[in-house]
Amino acid sequence: MRVTEVALATSIPPRMRRPGPGGEDAGPAWRTACLASWAAPGWRVVTVNPAEEFAALGALPPEIGTANAAPGVADVYGRAGTWVGDALARAVSTGAPVVGLVNADIRLDLRPARRAALAERASRAMLVCNRMDVGHAAQAAGPFYRYGYDLVLMPREMAGRLALDGFALGVPWWDYWVVLDALLQDLPVQVVQCDGIRHLAHPQAWNQPAWRRALGVLMANLGPRRAALERLGMGAVAEAVADLLLAIAPRETEGYPLDDMMTVAGTRFGIEIVRLAERRAWRLD
Amino acid sequence: MDTGPWNRRFVHDLLFATEGSGWHEPELKDSIGFRWSGPGYFSILRVPAPAGAGRGEAHLLLSPSEPLPAVVVFLNGRRLEVMQRRLGTFGVLDFAWDAAAMAGEARAEFWFHAERLQRLPAPGERMRSVGFRLSTLAIEPAAAGPAPAGEALALIAGSRFLRDRLHVAAGRPRLAFRSDGEARLLEMRLEGARLGPSAQPHLTLALRATADVMDLALAAPGRPALALHQGVAGRLALPEGLSPRDRLLVARLLATLPEAFGRWLDEAMTGAAPDAELLAFWRRGLARLARGGEGFLAAALADGPDPFAEDPALPFAWPAQVPG
Incomplete structure (x- = not known):
């Protein structure tokens, strides 16, 4: 077997x-x-x-x-x-x-x-x-x-x-x-x-509130390990965007225009993660 | 090392900062990032690339009814044969190169020459000239690549030696292209150059290329020109009358010329409609000259006079007169 x-x-x-x-x-x-x-x-x-x-x-x-x-x-x-x-x-x-x-x-x-x-x-x-x-x-x-x-x-x-x-x-x-x-x-x-x-x-057609909620989960997981992010060498922009998201993700309801900021910053942070992952990219024939 | 069915892939996303010129600001549409080429016909991307032969794919974002744009691709001054195919919302340019295209090159310098431009409004702004939308450039080495360098310490020491004792800078280049019968001529004026400790307000390098032979004259204001020659085999003959250290500095300067040419391209090609074949001819010629300079350096450092014998603070000494 x-x-x-x-x-x-x-x-x-x-x-x-x-x-x-x-x-x-x-x-x-x-x-x-x-x-x-x-x-x-x-x-x-x-x-x-x-x-x-x-x-x-x-x-x-x-x-x-x-x-x-x-x-x-x-x-x-x-x-x-x-x-x-x-x-x-x-x-x-x-x-x-x-x-x-x-x-x-x-x-x-x-x-x-x-x-x-x-x-x-x-x-x-x-x-x-x-x-x-x-x-x-x-x-x-x-x-x-x-x-x-x-x-x-x-x-x-x-x-x-x-x-x-x-x-x-x-x-x-x-x-x-x-x-x-x-x-x-x-x-x-x-x-x-x-x-x-x-x-x-x-x-x-992403459900934007769910998208932001899940981004909030990601940032909540990242928060306690923020210091470790520096070791990954993602660059100053990625780290600054992460810091912005860490600050606003738990406070999305605190007023204009935090939801839009989360969308823009989250999009950028997402493609930064893609770029980070693609440092080791392979094609399988 | 056999990689089996696996191929290492290096992905360059145009959403991020690029090294090169001839690209508009990055945009995101339907979750796909891209940059329009433009405002000229000529766009440059310089990316790290493994040595040796390889293949690449340029992914161009297309509108549903948009035909595949005609784009000529060069790598380090060599025109590449491009196969085009359509994949969903992308047009893909497939190309490959042999080891010679990357020989002696620290990076891969891709040129994209668009056949046509169109005027389109920038998001919320003025009209602008655009060519095609490049989303990503992916490159793959054809083989597993060289084993990790076993001479890392020597490489580090060599880099430091070159930087500290044989420092050169080509400065800001200005170029003029001419021809003389069969010969192609290039005059490079290097403003704010440096040879070792000596600043050179400007240097003039006159190059004359016929077949595989290059004749050069390097001059500074008020100084007689130094004549140099590169033969068919690529071997470089440097002028007599210079100290051993200063000959090394001249060879080093020649090795920086492809990079200086690239800087000139970035500045001069904005909005231009250049003769890409002519530019490619000189890009290859300067790369060959750089390899000749590096070959001279390697031979001189290995078998020539002790490179540490001369005081690196001594100014560069132009000969009072050039030996006949």
Whole structure:
């Protein structure tokens, strides 16, 4: 029997809508394709959802395990969901040497050699993978989206060192935070672009209050470790922006124009984190 | 070292500060950062790059109906063959280079020459000339690259020696291009230059290139010109009549000329419509001259007179007359 080398956690949504040719909804077919693409010999997947959501998920491939999500996401972000730390802990609990998170709208078109290369490298470093956007399911080439990480793999021991409280799947910032958290602890992080990590492109419409709330979580985590940020050599602008965000994130409601300032400063700080991560960037053939 | 299926990738995001010229301020649209090229046809990016052969991708942001813009790409004065493809909202320029393109170069100097410009309003401002929108430049070495330097201490000591005892500065360059029959001529006036401890209010360097041969005349006001020659093999002949230390300073000055040329490009190409092939010819010629200067330095420091024998505070001594 083959042991599990990689355990991935995700949170499959009950529905997925994506614009398709002729105005049809390509979401259901893409969702099915994503679900079918994750598991492979040595790769195991668990979806972590609120208990009340499972009935709406429909039939899942038998390779995908299920787990009930810890409560509380709706209280913070206004809709039911899964805590990132909860999901990652489910992957860790499998005992696999490599664990990770995959966003539910990512299709992994990875031949065995690529899976092996990812698993081998992720046993030594955190790999944060950009997605390749495609316009339709049959497309095999597209641009990489550099400002986000849709598949994250890491050694199991590293997962235990990350502070993930307050971040939820489907809400921005958790992918930036895992990068920053690891680097602040001098843990190795590499950015990976691989054309087998595919995403059916669709208009992005972030919920701005949730975006700012999750940014606030990031800054609350960063605050006690602000001094360590200097060691990363992000530069004077990045540090100044971090200081601004540390000051205003807990006080967003104190008046004009703190929410706008958070949006602008947060955007800049986010791309600073991307730049920091891309100091170690790789392409996987 | 075999990297297997992994390729190291160096990403340069135009949202951040760039080294070079010919770019408008950074913008962000639909979560994609970019800079318009302009206001001239000629845009320069200087980036750290690994030695040896490599490949690159320039990602150009496009509007849905926008055709791929025609852009000629040079690396260190060598025109690169560019393949274009469209990837979603991006146009991608793919190019590759051989080891010779990076030989002796501390950084990769990319030139982008846009075929056409258009007038568009800047966000909330006046009209401006723009070429294309560059989002990122990604470069990959073709091989794993050299092993980490085992001579780090020697490199550090050498750098300090060059800085402290053979300090030179090319100053602010002004350039004029001419031709004489088959020969191409370049006059470089270097204002505020320095040779060792001696400030040079200005130096004039007249270069004459024919085939693979370069003749140079280096002069200071009121001084006879020093004649130099670089042959087909790249070997540099420096004039007699200079002290060993001053010959090293002249060789060092020659080694700084590509960088000085780059500074001139940054200043002179704003809004210009240059002859890119002519600029590339001189960029390659100056790089070859710099390698000749560095070769002379290496040979002289290794086998010549003791480089520590002369007092580094002695002023640069122009010969009273140039040997015939």
